Amino acid sequence: MENTIGDIREMIFDTLRSSLQKLVELSDQTNIVNDLGLDSVAVMDFVMEIEDRLNISVPLDKIAEIETLGDLVFTVRDLKGGA
Amino acid sequence: MSLFDKFAPLAAAYNRLESTKSNPFNVTFDRVLSPTEAKIGNRLILLLGTNNYLGLTYDSAVIAKSVEAIENFGTGTTGSRIANGSYDGHNQLERGLADFYGRKHAMVFSTGYQANVGILSTLAGKNDHLLLDADCHASIYDGSRLGHAQVTRFRHNDPNDLANRLRRLADTPGDKVIVLEGIYSMLGDTAPLREFAEVKREWGAYLVVDEAHSLGVLGETGRGLAEAEDVETDVDFVVGTFSKSLGGVGGFCVSDIDDFNILRVASRPYMFTASLPPGVIAGVMEALHQVRTRPALRHRLIDNARRFYFGLSELGFSLGPEPSPVVSALMPDPETAFAFWSQLLEAGLYTNVSLPPATPKGLALLRSSVSAAHTPAQIDYALALFADVGRAMNVIPLARVRKAV
Numbered sequence: 138m139e140n141t142i143g144d145i146r147e148m149i150f151d152t153l154r155s156s157l158q159k160l161v162e163l164s165d166q167t168n169i170v171n172d173l174g175l176d177s178v179a180v181m182d183f184v185m186e187i188e189d190r191l192n193i194s195v196p197l198d199k200i201a202e203i204e205t206l207g208d209l210v211f212t213v214r215d216l217k218g219g220a
Numbered sequence: 221m222s223l224f225d226k227f228a229p230l231a232a233a234y235n236r237l238e239s240t241k242s243n244p245f246n247v248t249f250d251r252v253l254s255p256t257e258a259k260i261g262n263r264l265i266l267l268l269g270t271n272n273y274l275g276l277t278y279d280s281a282v283i284a285k286s287v288e289a290i291e292n293f294g295t296g297t298t299g300s301r302i303a304n305g306s307y308d309g310h311n312q313l314e315r316g317l318a319d320f321y322g323r324k325h326a327m328v329f330s331t332g333y334q335a336n337v338g339i340l341s342t343l344a345g346k347n348d349h350l351l352l353d354a355d356c357h358a359s360i361y362d363g364s365r366l367g368h369a370q371v372t373r374f375r376h377n378d379p380n381d382l383a384n385r386l387r388r389l390a391d392t393p394g395d396k397v398i399v400l401e402g403i404y405s406m407l408g409d410t411a412p413l414r415e416f417a418e419v420k421r422e423w424g425a426y427l428v429v430d431e432a433h434s435l436g437v438l439g440e441t442g443r444g445l446a447e448a449e450d451v452e453t454d455v456d457f458v459v460g461t462f463s464k465s466l467g468g469v470g471g472f473c474v475s476d477i478d479d480f481n482i483l484r485v486a487s488r489p490y491m492f493t494a495s496l497p498p499g500v501i502a503g504v505m506e507a508l509h510q511v512r513t514r515p516a517l518r519h520r521l522i523d524n525a526r527r528f529y530f531g532l533s534e535l536g537f538s539l540g541p542e543p544s545p546v547v548s549a550l551m552p553d554p555e556t557a558f559a560f561w562s563q564l565l566e567a568g569l570y571t572n573v574s575l576p577p578a579t580p581k582g583l584a585l586l587r588s589s590v591s592a593a594h595t596p597a598q599i600d601y602a603l604a605l606f607a608d609v610g611r612a613m614n615v616i617p618l619a620r621v622r623k624a625v
Contacts, residue, residue: 176576
């Protein structure tokens with residue numbers, strides 16, 4: 138089960154790399170909108186991929202608070218931990 | 221100027237559009253001649269992007285009722301129904317809608333946008349859950365944000381994904397409210413409503429269906445997709461708009477739930493807005509009467525929609541998954557969509573450009589909406605213009621192809 142913070146980070150980064158058209162260096166500091174150029178719907182679509190992989194639902198108000206990949210990693214970890 | 225700095229990227233994109241002199245977000249019609257024709261300057265424009273599905277905006281009876289109401293009740297109500305009182309017309313229209321849908325209750329809002337915002341923000345409270353189809357309209361997302369419920373998004377038209385998400389919430393307290401649309405406004409596709417209704421029953425959730433684009437369009441009597449799919453008893457709330465098939469402005473919600481009317485003093489977007497003016501109410505009443513008594517309008521609309529959809533398909537355009545009055549041609553990128561749109565307008569045809577994030581999956585769309593008021597000759601003229609521009613821009617093959625559907 139991908140439950141440690143490292144596993145979750147790796148899974149999120151892998152999922153992102155396979156869906157992004159261009160090559161971007163990814164880190165916890167990467168800003169999802171500014172650095173990756175994703176619009177609001179693209180962010181929600183990407184989060185759906187993660188939700189399926191981990192069998193969780195990320196509420197929209199939580200997605201709205203996410204700015205960086207690090208925010209996403211920790212939000213997902215919290216939801217997974219609380220499941 | 222720092223207050224506006226955050227808009228810099230948006231402003232840059234907008235200014236790029238302005239500089240091409242073909243900005244789809246800034247079109248003004250100098251005169252409107254009929255449901256299907258307008259003038260920009262001295263140029264006659266064929267309208268194929270106004271959501272005027274039944275063409276009732278110039279119907280003589282609708283206009284007469286509207287004028288009569290303005291003469292008898294004035295131009296505006298100058299207040300909200302809660303603070304300043306209702307007019308008889310508001311109550312009549314609500315009774316008329318309830319009767320049309322065979323429901324106990326109806327509530328009228330001042331716009332379709334507000335109907336969604338007012339209902340969704342109020343129905344689901346702090347400990348409840350809203351589950352939205354991924355392709356739902358902005359008003360549904362905005363209504364969800366205004367309220368205090370937890371909001372979950374499920375994959376578009378995917379009842380299994382909805383079931384998965386309901387399963388994840390099974391042990392979480394609170395009511396679950398599912399929100400879908402009859403016809404989706406961007407690609408014109410319909411929801412698999414029977415399967416969704418099954419999921420709804422299995423999990424004991426409530427179901428809201430927005431029939432904005434399907435009222436007067438689908439179903440034996442024009443009530444929408446729920447009627448067409450024979451699942452009306454599973455739909456707890458129908459939301460809709462007056463600004464498309466009914467040719468006015470405003471929105472509504474109907475329901476059989478006994479306590480429904482408490483929403484009138486709980487829904488802030490209902491309470492703190494001026495009510496619809498008498499002329500609009502009377503025009504919508506007459507338009508609803510015509511939906512009920514002139515099924516030929518609906519049949520003509522469907523004929524026109526199929527003529528246009530299959531015509532574009534034969535030309536080689538990639539389209540939404542099924543024929544409907546909303547017909548969207550997929551463009552390779554936003555620039556092509558703008559250029560295509562602009563050349564059509566130059567040639568005298570008005571359509572819409574739809575771009576992400578308003579569209580699903582990052583699609584750039586050239587969107588048309590067909591009306592019962594279009595003549596077959598107008599549809600064919602529009603097809604000929606699409607063919608010319610499409611070939612000139614290499615969006616479709618030069619030779620006519622018959623696509624396997």
